[in-house]
Amino acid sequence: MASPTPAAHHPLSIDMSDLQQKQSTEQEFHLKNQSAKWVLNSPDPPGFGQHMFDMIKKNVCPQRNSIPSSASLSPKKQPLSSHVIALLTCVFPVLDWGRNYKASKFKKDLIAGLTLASLSIPQSIGYAALANLDPQYGLYGSVVPPLIYSVMGTSRELAIGPVAVVSLLISSMISKLVDPTVDPVSYRKLVFTTTFFAGCFQALFGLLRLGFLIDFLSHAAIVGFMAGAAIVIGLQQLKSLLGISHFTTKTDVLSVLEAVAKSFHTTWYPLNFVLGCSFLIFILITRFIGKRNTKLFWLPAISPVISVILSTLIVYLTRADEHGIKIIKHFKGGLNPSSVSQLEFNGPHLGETAKIGFVCAIIALTEAVAVGRSFASINGYNLDGNKEMLAMGCMNIAGSMSSCYVATGSFSRTAVNFSAGCQSTVSNIVMAITVFISLQLLTKLLYYTPLAILASIILSALPGLIDYNEAYHIWKVDKMDFLACAGAFFGVLFASVEIGLLVAVGVSFGRLILNSIRPGMEELGRLPGTDIFCDKAQYPGVLDVPGVFIIRLNSGSFCFANASPIKERITRWATKENEKEEGNKPTNGIILDMSSVMSIDSSGIIALEEIHKKLLLRNIHLAITNPRWKVIHKLKLAGFVDKVGTDCIFLTVNEAVDACLSSRSIDNCL
């Protein structure tokens, strides 16, 4: 890598540099003194208090440019009412885009919304089953949250509703507190309370502009986590697909396989399996056709609803439920009932539900923002992460009060919404109304729907969550990243969902710490014919400067964790070098390039002082080049600059090399 070495290099000087060097020595010394002055006389960086204040201000106060430009034209001169309108437009983007909404757009949104609903209804029922809830709760979640999102959200394509991974999280984490088969009422209360907390956390993240929190799950961790979750969800479907009555509430592979193995010895109904698999194959074939022929995009989207209708008819006509086919049975229709009274804030599990709410909030946001951003980037607009979080938070708070569990943007449905040609969040409104009408009219018809069909609909959505190519890509590019990915995957698979997440976050942060405390140093040499100084290992052609040892620190912090090994390596090198070259070509100077060091602490400053002292004993000059803003400020504050003298500080490596060489020639003369 190139060093921070701007240099006296004229295009013609490549071949005549020796000649010119002598001529320009005087001018270079002038330049040297001047550049050291630049380094030493820079203004103080903002202090600790100022820095904290700026950070809080930046995070908490909404920025001007986050208000849509149409409403924020010279806001200073406007009266209060327009400020209110600007704020409202900021919170409810529908006020902005709604004015230009046209009938032609509505036509497209209507088609997209109807297509979406035909996929949403069976999926929502299936995800409710995955979350150990009655089927209507899935449908409720496809009514209220999409309506709220459509007036607050900024993504045009995102399709809102229950999703597989969050359903899995809810069922696996809340089942540990209350067994849903024993006490479904308490279980449901905890689910709504968790949803409320998740909504509060999401809204809070949005208001405090804490969007960076969802970045703490690295890309690799998400890939691993999603793949693990997909397999776990798939295994959970074995219950319905095999018609097993007694299943485990644990989610790890071993427990599930054990439960399946046990059920083979007791009772299972092969008819469920035959029915589920036939329709799974049907759905996969329609998807294959839809991919080959993009005009038939609606075929895979409506195949789940066709499967549901067909299979329900079959069961109803053949009375197969009397021969072991498990059916939905309980299905309460009607309007979303209020669930305000079911929120529990003084129960024994309050802390636990808040924790689960936090995890759900993060995972739900991660999925929604990832999906939203990728489609926004296809359509060439920007998604405001903080507004999205606020919208998600509000819709989940409202959802928790109207019998919904955590909803978010779904991978598979957003893709269908997009390919059906949606133009705005109106497609979500159309979908919500369609689902609402179905809840009023069609629930009685779903009595005979076999559970195996729901399982096959969920199974058909899972392959999209497993991204082999990306995992292979991560393996190829970065082994440590792959470790986080594999950790999340196997953690979810063999331990539990939370442990998988913890492993992923732990590996990611552990790596970050290791990277920043690594006592990394690299030797620099001169790139032939230039005054650029580069890492010897990266650029094998570079040349040594005789008598001068140039090292660049390679870690962002020079601090307690790496100061003492760095100090030891420099002094060890100096001792060795001094012994080796005694009399021959005595080493004259060590140049310490600090351009990569962003911060230094008191241990680092002490180490620098000791290096200086030890080198002084051996009569070796120490030069420090390009100290960054905070570093030079602290070195000045700590009195280091006064101790070593201002002639040890340089702006560039080249100037330091020149100074070392010229001081050697003076030494030799004496």
Add this chain to the structure above:
Amino acid sequence: MASPTPAAHHPLSIDMSDLQQKQSTEQEFHLKNQSAKWVLNSPDPPGFGQHMFDMIKKNVCPQRNSIPSSASLSPKKQPLSSHVIALLTCVFPVLDWGRNYKASKFKKDLIAGLTLASLSIPQSIGYAALANLDPQYGLYGSVVPPLIYSVMGTSRELAIGPVAVVSLLISSMISKLVDPTVDPVSYRKLVFTTTFFAGCFQALFGLLRLGFLIDFLSHAAIVGFMAGAAIVIGLQQLKSLLGISHFTTKTDVLSVLEAVAKSFHTTWYPLNFVLGCSFLIFILITRFIGKRNTKLFWLPAISPVISVILSTLIVYLTRADEHGIKIIKHFKGGLNPSSVSQLEFNGPHLGETAKIGFVCAIIALTEAVAVGRSFASINGYNLDGNKEMLAMGCMNIAGSMSSCYVATGSFSRTAVNFSAGCQSTVSNIVMAITVFISLQLLTKLLYYTPLAILASIILSALPGLIDYNEAYHIWKVDKMDFLACAGAFFGVLFASVEIGLLVAVGVSFGRLILNSIRPGMEELGRLPGTDIFCDKAQYPGVLDVPGVFIIRLNSGSFCFANASPIKERITRWATKENEKEEGNKPTNGIILDMSSVMSIDSSGIIALEEIHKKLLLRNIHLAITNPRWKVIHKLKLAGFVDKVGTDCIFLTVNEAVDACLSSRSIDNCL
């Protein structure tokens, strides 16, 4: 700060740069292409496996140059026996320096050793009381460990024995497991087992070259911890000083003050206080005299032993013990008894003792290495941290089998040893023999020694542990560092010793993480008259390059934790800038200087790809300058370089600026 911008800058070109620029365009393009080639064709960095192997090899295998040079002359040609000798010399440095040991040195060591012993005997008895052990255990600890250290250690000045902070750690942590007043035998067993574990950990650190572990306590944390511990130790002395019978086993300020307040209501003996304070004042006066007149260095060193003798005589003659003066009473003399049978490896507290052993090992090493290094640096030699750890480990393992508790190098006694003119570890041998003789002969005489005197001796050693100046210096230089310091101080004071340590380590590492994930960026400008590119904030005089926006990433990792805010800031800037300058001076390029970025992960690469894509939509060029070794390797692996094209990669900012400007002039012509 200077940018990594080596540049076409000739001394004369400052004023005629415009003219020359046109002339040299062709040559610059040649240079540009060549430097991009350098960047792109560098060899691959060592892979993950190679890297791991190197790290383990470096840490585990002893290096050649750690064998003293006198024994390692061309070791390859030497027979096995000389290898054995070299290894022995490496483990027992006494074999090396012992050959040149002369009578003149011994004379000085004898005086130093005797002075040391006169301080060690009362201090050791006091520290044993602090550790809730009978007084002889303190003296045992001044016999065996110093003898072993004297043949294995590399420091000439370090005085080995029990120290205050470790005694406090032992008493505060083990008292939680077993109450020493209720069951002193079990308590002692746990102490020896802890000592054994501490020794094993220390030896292991030395063998595996894990010296960096003791660096995890930052300088600031140690300053805070030591000050807090000193106050806690001082408060513990109130028990003896006030003659209180029932005291608390807790160490935090509030519990101790509460216990003292309670005892005022019941029974306390003012005579103890008067006696203790008089001799404390005597010791402090002798220390003051010793400081003023360096020839009288021995006066503060022997004043404790004088105090002990005087006060014992006073008590014996006046029979003051019958009037409430607390005296030592139990004091078993004789040889160190074996304690092998008291090591408990199957008790219920095994895990806890191992943990306490680990904490003691770290703290003991921190103190010893800090003291040893500071005196080694005064005398101009290097201390081998790994050898020191091995020596400490062996002496503590041996100590745990001969009734000693954790010993280490002491601040106060090492200073006395140094000022008494010690020449080698022989002074430790002299001290150990003197203490051993006292154990044989003098213990009966110590029956009447008042406990208050021991308290005043400990109190007199405490001010050295509190370093106000350093704490103020840390506050001045670095507020976050001071937070770690204050955290350790108040943690020790108001919670417990472990919590203080945990807070300090937590703050230090939390700061490290925050530093490395901070989405830091800085705008660069050209330093007038040069081709050096610098931070605009640090160097306010720098000039903008019209139409080119140059930013440098400021964090060592471009990774999941900061990739997305950095991406957003760049794209937001690009949008704003494009709107603002429409038609006027369209921004032509963004130059992303990556010279500070040491590592990139898959999230970072994805962010770079998205930045490139978004800028492309707005017709803005993206140039990446000076990617480091691992970064360019990963960018190549991930296919990023193929996507953006090799003409977007530059070695220096200056080349990238030239390329941007020339491409704009081409754009303008078209």
